[in-house]
Amino acid sequence: MHATDDTAKPVALLARAGAARDRLREALVAAGGRIVLEEDPNQLEPSALAAAAPQVVLVALEPAVEDALERLESVLETPELSLLFEEAELAARREGWEAQRWIRHLAAKLQGHGNVLPPGLEHEEAEPAIALEPGMPPRPADGHVDAPLQFHLDEAQVQAYDLPADEIYEAPARALAPRPEVLSFEELIAGAAQPVAAVPPPLPAEPVVVPVATESEAEPAKVPLGDFSSWSLLEDDGYEAAPAAASAVQVPPPALASLLNSELSLVEIDEGAAEGNGAVLLIAGIGGPDAVRRVLAGLPEDFARPVLVQLRLDGGRYANLVKQMARATPLPVTLADPGQNLVPGDVYILPDVIGVESSTEGLRFCAEANDLLEALQPDRSAVLMLSGADVALVAPVLEFAGKGGWVAGQIGEGCYDPAAASQLAVAGMRAGDPEYLAAELAVHCAA
Known part of the structure; x- marks a missing residue:
């Protein structure tokens, strides 16, 4: 109507x-x-x-x-x-x-309403609501209020074998062993009267070789440890420090000593590349300008990733697209230029002939179009497939997600061409309208 x-x-x-x-x-x-x-x-x-x-x-x-x-x-x-x-x-x-x-x-x-169903379906009757009644719901125990105690004991004995066992606790072995037989006084006296097998004396200790360093490099003396007659706690004649056993401490060769004294690490950390080659890639086509505008409008001012916008325009007037997007977001919006380094928090409109490559300073634009997903670090990057995104890119994007990348797609009202994003949703990726995707992206990049 x-x-x-x-x-x-x-x-x-x-x-x-x-x-x-x-x-x-x-x-x-x-x-x-x-x-x-x-x-x-x-x-x-x-x-x-x-x-x-x-x-x-x-x-x-x-x-x-x-x-x-x-x-x-x-x-x-x-x-x-x-x-x-x-x-x-x-x-x-x-x-x-x-x-x-x-x-x-x-x-x-x-x-100003939300009814977008075809004619004839907008007045479908909803499922009848469950009638609520006052009071507490019935409990299983209420059925046995008047039952005698023996009823509960019999029920517990039947159910005990069906209860799950505790796999963590194991009874100690002594608790499972049979109890020893209790002997009478006469049996104890009879057992004590039986001869006990003699225990053989211990074998003499073998001499231990103690290395002693001397100036002439003499053979080490063999000192038996079984003779304690000459030992004492204090020698009155004076105390002489025992010579250091040179052979007991091995001094590493000079090359190894210098290597041990140096600062070693399993991974050399480049402080300049601590943030990694991370960025957010927005892929769109037919119906994409409005979707990109809504995503950028939902990003906060302190967004900490570069944002790449890959939107195909037949006329190639990307400069005008920069002006439109700049009015929708507080983030700086510029046109990608070869040789320019990507700055976190900036939005770049990416023409067809511009690519992205890695450098010592991070990511930068190059003059040849290439595979953008290859240049991005998956665990620091995200990809959003919006309305009109190329279906041929679904497989590479899912492969990118398998490497740790954050991937989502636009579906729902306002998405004129959800073919690519729908395949992402079927594969288990996040999906929703641009406002939802922007909020989820902000939370992910802030983590």
């Missing part, structure tokens, strides 16, 4: 003339919107847009209107104004089921 003309929100449609504009106009009418202004952004003045007093502005994004949107920025940034962005190319070819689905989502945004 569409809103009436009195309750429908006034909408301004900003799009160049063509198929995209016609499709968006039809969608707005079907969604219950009241169009108060329909104009090409290149020919629209800010005063005319403000005079129309719309509450919602729907913009068809394409490279040809980027400069015009900057000119209308003062009006578009009005707090009371709700902005909806749609890619012109995608809107022009949306039809059938996909078009009806987008109209339902557009109607939910315009009318």
